Structures are given as C-alpha cells and as structure tokens.
Amino acid sequence: MSLFTRHRQLPDTEGEAVPDGGGSAVTDGPREDEAAEKTGGDADTAEGTAAETEEAAPDEDKRAAAPADEGKAATPEASDDTAADPAEAAEAAEAAEAAEAAEAAAEDHPEDQPDPGEALDSPKPGWFGWRRRYPGAARGVAVGTSVLAGAVVLAALLMPNRLDRLSLLSFVRLPVEGIVLACLLLALPEKPRRITAVVSGILLGLFTVLKFMDMGFNQFLARPFDLVFDWILLDDAADFVRESFGRAGEVLAVVGVIVLLIAVLTLSTLAVVRLTNVLARHRPAAVPTTLVLGTAWITCFTLGVQVGGVTIATKGNTEFLANRVESVRNGLGDAKVFEKQAAVDAFAATPPDQLLTGLRGKDVMFTFIESYGRVALDDPAMAPELDATLKEGTSRLKAAGFESRSAWLRSPVAGAGSWLAHSTFLSGLWVKNQQRYRALTTGDRATLTSYFQKTGAWRTVGIVPGVRKAWPEGKYFGLDHIYDSTHLGYNGPYFSWTPVPDQFSLEAFERLEHGKKNRDPIMAEIILASSHNPWSPIAHMTDWDKLGDGSVFEQIKKEGTDPTEVWQKPERVRTEYRKAIQYSLQSLTEWVERYGDKNTVLVFLGDHQPVPTVTAGDNRKDVPITIVAHDKKVLDRISDWGWSDGLKPAENAPAWGMDKFRDRFMTTYGK
Numbered sequence: 001m002s003l004f005t006r007h008r009q010l011p012d013t014e015g016e017a018v019p020d021g022g023g024s025a026v027t028d029g030p031r032e033d034e035a036a037e038k039t040g041g042d043a044d045t046a047e048g049t050a051a052e053t054e055e056a057a058p059d060e061d062k063r064a065a066a067p068a069d070e071g072k073a074a075t076p077e078a079s080d081d082t083a084a085d086p087a088e089a090a091e092a093a094e095a096a097e098a099a100e101a102a103e104a105a106a107e108d109h110p111e112d113q114p115d116p117g118e119a120l121d122s123p124k125p126g127w128f129g130w131r132r133r134y135p136g137a138a139r140g141v142a143v144g145t146s147v148l149a150g151a152v153v154l155a156a157l158l159m160p161n162r163l164d165r166l167s168l169l170s171f172v173r174l175p176v177e178g179i180v181l182a183c184l185l186l187a188l189p190e191k192p193r194r195i196t197a198v199v200s201g202i203l204l205g206l207f208t209v210l211k212f213m214d215m216g217f218n219q220f221l222a223r224p225f226d227l228v229f230d231w232i233l234l235d236d237a238a239d240f241v242r243e244s245f246g247r248a249g250e251v252l253a254v255v256g257v258i259v260l261l262i263a264v265l266t267l268s269t270l271a272v273v274r275l276t277n278v279l280a281r282h283r284p285a286a287v288p289t290t291l292v293l294g295t296a297w298i299t300c301f302t303l304g305v306q307v308g309g310v311t312i313a314t315k316g317n318t319e320f321l322a323n324r325v326e327s328v329r330n331g332l333g334d335a336k337v338f339e340k341q342a343a344v345d346a347f348a349a350t351p352p353d354q355l356l357t358g359l360r361g362k363d364v365m366f367t368f369i370e371s372y373g374r375v376a377l378d379d380p381a382m383a384p385e386l387d388a389t390l391k392e393g394t395s396r397l398k399a400a401g402f403e404s405r406s407a408w409l410r411s412p413v414a415g416a417g418s419w420l421a422h423s424t425f426l427s428g429l430w431v432k433n434q435q436r437y438r439a440l441t442t443g444d445r446a447t448l449t450s451y452f453q454k455t456g457a458w459r460t461v462g463i464v465p466g467v468r469k470a471w472p473e474g475k476y477f478g479l480d481h482i483y484d485s486t487h488l489g490y491n492g493p494y495f496s497w498t499p500v501p502d503q504f505s506l507e508a509f510e511r512l513e514h515g516k517k518n519r520d521p522i523m524a525e526i527i528l529a530s531s532h533n534p535w536s537p538i539a540h541m542t543d544w545d546k547l548g549d550g551s552v553f554e555q556i557k558k559e560g561t562d563p564t565e566v567w568q569k570p571e572r573v574r575t576e577y578r579k580a581i582q583y584s585l586q587s588l589t590e591w592v593e594r595y596g597d598k599n600t601v602l603v604f605l606g607d608h609q610p611v612p613t614v615t616a617g618d619n620r621k622d623v624p625i626t627i628v629a630h631d632k633k634v635l636d637r638i639s640d641w642g643w644s645d646g647l648k649p650a651e652n653a654p655a656w657g658m659d660k661f662r663d664r665f666m667t668t669y670g671k
Contacts, residue, residue: 149274153178156204156268157317161214161224164617169310174297177317182290185276186283197276201269207317208264210324220533220611222414222619227324228331229433240497240533245563331435338436341429342445347666352455358637358669360457360521363514364601366449367526368422369584370466371533371577372606374408374622375615377648381571382578389582390648393589397628397647400593402600403635406626406649407642409658414609414621416533418466421607421623421658423447426477426525428662441473448662450478452523459519463488463509463526465500479525483512492550493557495530500550501539502530502587507547510595521599528588531580533611535573536563538580541587544594570613577614589647592628602628624649625661637668 131138157175160166181200185193213225242250279286299305301313347355376386394404411421412432423440424431426447431437446454453460460480464471467484474482485499488508495501500508505528513522530539537560539553546552566572592602606623609615626647629635641664644650656664 146274146278149271149278152267152271153204153275156208158314159208159211160316161211161320162218163215164218164612167310169308172307173310173312173314174293174300175317176297176301176313176315179290179294179297182279182286183294185279186287186290190280193276193280194273197273198269201272202265204272205265205268207320208268209261211320212260212264218612220415221417222609222612222615222621226331226433227328229435232434331433334433335435335439338429338439342427342440342443345428345446346663347451347670348446350670354671355451355455356457356666356669357671359601359634362599362601362631362634363522363524363597364452364458365522365524365526365603366426367528367588367602367604368418368425368607369528369581369588369604370418370531370607371610372531372581372584372623373414373609373615374606374620374624375609375618376578376581377624378618379574379616381574385578386582386585387648389585390646393585394646394648396593397589400596401598402592402596402628402630403632403645404626404628404647405635405638405641405643405645406624406647407644407653408622408649408655409605409625409661410655411606411608411621411623411658413607414615415611416608418527418607422525422527424658425605425607425661428659430657430659441476447477448665449523449525450476451666453478453480458521458523459513460523461509461513461525463505463524465490465505466498466527466529466532468499477525483508488512490550492553495537495539495553495557495560496534496563497532498529498539500529501553502528502584503539503541503544503590504547504550504553505529506587506591507544510591514595528584530587531577531584534563534567535576535580536561536566538576538583540583541590544590570616573613574616577610585647596630598630600628600630601634602626604628622655623658641668 154175155171157178158171158173160170185196188196210225210227217223217225217230238250238254241253245253297313299313300311301315305312376382377390397404409425412424412430413420420431420433420437423429423437426449427440427445428448429436429440429445431440449460452458460478462474462477462479462482464474464482465485465488467482468486471482471484488500488505489511490500490504490508492501492504505526509524509526513519513524537557539556539560542552542556561572561576566576588602588604592600596602603625605625608623609618609621626649627635627638627643628647642654644653
C-alpha cells in the first residue's frame with residue numbers, strides 16, 4: 001500500500017501519470033527497487049532519484065493534510081504505512097544523502113549529469129561511471145583539480161625570469177594581472193568568457209615559455225632572450241649540445257624542449273579554463289573575493305608593503321611585457337642606427353702608405369682567448385692560481401727580452417657570442433646582436449685586419465680552429481688565407497666543443513706560416529678555443545717537440561674529466577674553467593718564449609666573461625687585454641695609455657669599450 005501511495009503520481013517512462021488501479025503496485029514496485037539500487041550503487045544517478053523523492057513528498061503532505069482541510073479521515077492503512085515503516089524512512093534518508101553528494105558533484109561536473117528525460121538504464125557518463133559510483137572521491141578530485149589549476153596560474157604569473165631570483169617568497173605576492181583577469185571573466189557573458197579564458201591561457205603559457213627562455217639566456221649569456229635577434233642562436237645552441245654531449249644529447253635536448261613547450265601551453269590553458277568555470281559557478285562568492293583582493297593589492301602597492309625584501313603587490317608581468325615591447329621596437333629600428341654609425345670611419349680616406357707605419361716590418365698577432373674574463377683575475381677562488389700563472393709568464397717573457405702592458409676592455413657580450421666581440425674589436429663598432437653582425441659583414445666598413453691588408457705590407461692570415469664549416473665572413477675581415485679546424489693538420493680527439501687544443505693551434509701557425517723562411521711580415525688573427533665552455537675535459541701542456549699530428553692528445557683526453565659530472569657542482573665548473581684559462585695562457589706565453597723574435601708583437605685579450613655559473617653574480621663585462629713586444633719602441637708609443645706593466649692588468653687600469661680600441665690603436669701606430 002505504501003509503495004502505491006508514494007508513487008501513484010510518478011510519471012511512467014513516457015512521461016504520463018500512472019492511474020490508480022490494478023497493476024500499479026506491480027508496475028511501480030520494481031521501478032522503485034531499481035531506482036533505489038541505482039541511488040545506492042551509482043552516485044551520479046542520485047540527483048535524479050532525489051528529484052523524484054522531492055516530487056513525491058508534496059503529494060504525501062497533501063494527503064496527510066487532507067483530513068483537516070477536507071473533513072475526511074485519513075485511510076488507516078495509509079497512516080500506518082507512513083508512520084510505522086522504519087525501512088522506508090531509512091531509504092528516504094539514504095536517498096537524501098546521495099542527492100546531496102550528487103548535487104555537489106554536479107556543481108563541478110554539470111556536463112556529466114543525466115538528461116531529465118534520460119532512461120535510468122542508459123549508459124553511464126563521466127569516466128566510465130566512476131564519478132557516479134564514488135561521489136566522495138569525485139568531489140575530492142574536483143576540488144584538488146581546481147586547487148592545482150589555481151597553483152599553476154599563480155605560479156605562471158609570479159615566476160621570475162631569472163634563476164637567481166627564484167625563491168619561495170617570490171610566490172607569495174599578489175599579481176595585479178590575475179585580479180584584473182578575474183574581474184574581466186566575471187563580467188563577460190558565457191561565450192565571450194570561454195573564448196577569453198582560452199586566449200588568456202595560451203598567452204599565459206607563452207609568457208611562461210618566454211620566462212624559461214630568459215632563464216636559459218641569463219644563465220649562459222647574462223641577458224634575456226631577444227625576440228628580434230636571438231632565434232638564430234637556437235640552432236647554434238643545438239650545435240653546441242651535439243658537439244659537447246653527442247648526437248644523442250642533442251636529440252634528447254630538442255625533444256625535451258618541444259615536450260616542455262607543448263606541456264606548458266596545454267597546462268596553462270586548461271588551468272585558466274578550469275578556474276573560469278569555478279568562478280562562474282560560484283559567482284556570489286567570487287565577486288566579493290575579487291573585490292577584496294583588488295583592495296588589498298591597491299593598499300599594499302600604495303604603502304609599499306614588503307616581506308623579506310619582496311614587494312607583495314606586484315605588476316611584474318605588465319612591466320615584463322612593456323620591456324619586451326620596447327625591446328622589439330628598438331630592435332626593429334636598430335638597423336638604421338647602426339647603418340649611420342658604420343658610415344663614419346676616421347681612416348677611410350687615409351692613404352695606405354700612412355696606415356700603421358709604426359708597426360712596419362713587425363709580425364703582429366691579435367689573439368683572442370675564449371671566455372678569458374675579469375672574473376678569472378678577481379674571484380678569490382681562482383685569482384691566486386691565475387696570478388701565479390701570469391706572474392710566471394711575465395718573468396719568463398722578460399727573461400726572453402719581451403715587455404708587456406695590460407688593461408681592461410668592456411665586451412658587448414657575456415657568456416657566449418664570441419664572434420660579436422671579435423667583430424666589435426676589429427671594426428670599431430658596437431656589434432651587440434646578430435643583425436648588426438650581418439649588416440657589418442655584408443657592408444664595406446673596414447676592420448683593423450683589413451687595414452693591415454690594405455697597406456700591402458703584411459700577409460694576413462687567420463687561425464680559426466673553432467670554424468668547422470664554410471665561413472664566408474673571413475674574406476670580409478681582410479684575411480688572405482684562413483686555416484680552420486680541418487686545415488691545421490690535427491688528427492687528435494675533440495675536447496668537448498674544442499676541435500683543436502691551443503698548444504697545437506699555435507704550433508700549426510708556426511709550421512704553416514710564422515716559421516717559414518724568406519717570408520713577408522705576418523698579421524695573424526688567432527682564436528684560441530680550449531677555454532670554451534664546458535671546460536671538460538681540457539688539454540694540458542705537453543712537449544712541443546712531441547705534438548706530431550695531435551695523436552698524443554688521445555691519452556690526455558682519457559685522463560680528463562667528464563662534463564656531465566663536472567656540471568653537477570658550480571665549484572667544479574669554476575675549477576675546470578680556471579684550469580682551461582691557465583692552459584691557454586701557458587700555451588701562448590710559451591709560444592712567444594719559444595718562437596718569438598725581435599719583430600714579434602702580440603696583442604691578446606679575452607672575448608667575453610664566462611657564463612654566470614662561473615661569474616657567480618658578477619655582472620661586469622670586462623676582459624683583460626695585453627700587448628707584448630720585444631721592440632721597446634712599440635710599447636713606448638702607448639706610454640700615455642696608462643696601462644699596467646706585466647701580463648696582469650691592475651685593478652684600477654683603464655677600462656675602455658671594446659669598440660674604442662681600433663681607432664686608438666691605429667692612431668697610435670699611424671702617422
């Protein structure tokens with residue numbers, strides 16, 4: 001009787017009321033059993049069952065109140081069933097609890113709820129019915145996913161673009177961009193809101209990728225990624241990884257970068273969309289919360305509130321974007337600026353017979369030592385050993401009849417970009433990016449080396465062991481002949497990136513050019529590459545007479561260190577860097593001592609500071625420069641430069657921009 005009473009108003013499967021009469025109890029009874037079973041065993045159906053219970057309850061209330069309203073006595077049988085059936089009461093309580101759980105799940109996953117007209121035995125949506133069977137766990141997963149999405153968005157907004165600024169305090173700030181975005185999403189209608197969420201997620205992902213790029217460039221080049229000029233460097237980076245860690249290392253690095261890019265963009269987009277849905281569903285709470293956060297940000301920003309030196313109210317992403325826009329704008333207009341600078345050359349109209357007259361008859365060598373930066377001489381962890389090396393070199397050269405003077409130059413780059421430093425030094429222009437380098441090497445601006453060639457008094461050669469493929473720029477620099485890594489006669493092993501050890505490169509120069517009899521004076525540009533990152537393994541000095549074809553370096557390499565182990569600790573990196581610089585300096589000074597003569601003039605310098613792992617916070621771009629000569633008159637000409645005696649520049653020695661050297665040198669040694 002109670003079953004019939006409770007369900008006599010329920011619709012059948014076609015949506016029509018079931019009439020009183022025979023068969024009703026038989027028809028509705030199994031349906032209730034089935035619904036109860038689904039309510040207990042399938043959490044996602046609970047909302048529908050609860051709705052049926054709520055529909056039936058008003059009918060029962062009306063029938064219970066009928067005696068009072070209509071003056072009719074309630075049926076004793078119905079009264080007894082309603083009041084005295086504890087099993088039925090328990091079923092109702094369970095159904096109510098299940099309905100509450102289903103309603104909570106429905107808030108986070110409305111798309112998984114059944115259609116009102118959906119048959120009870122239809123397929124179960126949502127993770128193969130898992131959400132309906134386990135509503136509590138589904139609720140926990142939903143809440144956890146929302147919290148994770150918020151953490152992802154907050155981390156992306158607050159993440160700095162430099163590793164040295166990465167700390168826990170950097171993630172406990174209020175980003176104004178997040179507050180403004182929340183206000184915008186709450187104000188928009190449904191469809192524009194969804195579009196804005198997707199676009200915002202993609203932009204946030206791109207911002208995050210750019211910050212990762214900045215981290216890498218700051219770590220290796222001591223500057224952020226340039227959106228206009230630096231794309232070509234990505235290919236150079238891949239080449240560097242392959243040459244340092246092998247083809248497998250390059251493939252893993254490229255695949256890792258691609259996977260990271262896709263993961264960041266996907267995760268940021270999904271996170272923003274998820275938070276947008278949460279804001280829309282909980283609008284009554286989201287609106288005042290956003291207003292409170294906005295008020296808090298304005299207050300903290302106005303008062304300059306800080307915690308541990310970190311500003312709480314931040315607009316870092318806005319400033320980040322503004323700086324990038326300005327950088328792009330300047331980059332796009334830089335070509336015209338550089339073109340005007342390149343057109344001004346004080347020596348363009350000087351007759352060849354008046355150029356570099358103070359060096360006629362001398363062998364002049366401009367030698368670049370890779371990554372030889374000021375940190376090598378200033379860092380307490382490296383300075384004592386390098387001081388000893390330079391002091392010994394000064395003494396040995398002096399004993400051989402050579403004097404030296406030293407100072408500092410400021411390079412346009414740090415960490416990498418040697419070719420930019422070389423071209424700055426030789427052209428007298430500030431070549432700070434790839435666009436300027438291309439404009440320079442495709443133009444007609446004369447360089448220091450090409451002026452030597454222009455005089456006709458020198459044979460100009462290049463010793464460039466780091467070049468392993470075509471280098472058309474060599475002709476621009478005014479070199480009559482170029483010896484790259486394949487033309488030095490070296491048959492020994494690579495030392496990570498370095499194709500030819502410095503000692504062998506200098507010995508090859510002696511064999512191929514300098515040691516020849518009855519030759520013209522030589523002007524040589526020599527690039528020493530052994531001190532190139534990653535500084536592991538590195539060569540060490542051996543008997544000059546036993547260098548042969550370089551096979552002797554096979555055993556030396558085996559005795560060296562493993563770069564994958566060295567780079568696990570910054571202290572070991574700095575140690576290996578220091579050893580590499582010592583090796584380059586010893587190779588050069590021993591060559592001068594062994595092969596130099598009264599006509600030898602050596603100018604050697606660093607091209608840039610090493611990577612920040614070595615500089616450890618030193619942001620200066622100074623590099624040492626030294627002039628060594630046997631003829632005292634050569635050094636007398638620079639007596640007014642204020643340079644220090646010896647191979648090591650004094651702390652207070654002059655520091656010029658690297659672009660200033662060309663004109664100063666040509667003026668001093670010209671008429």
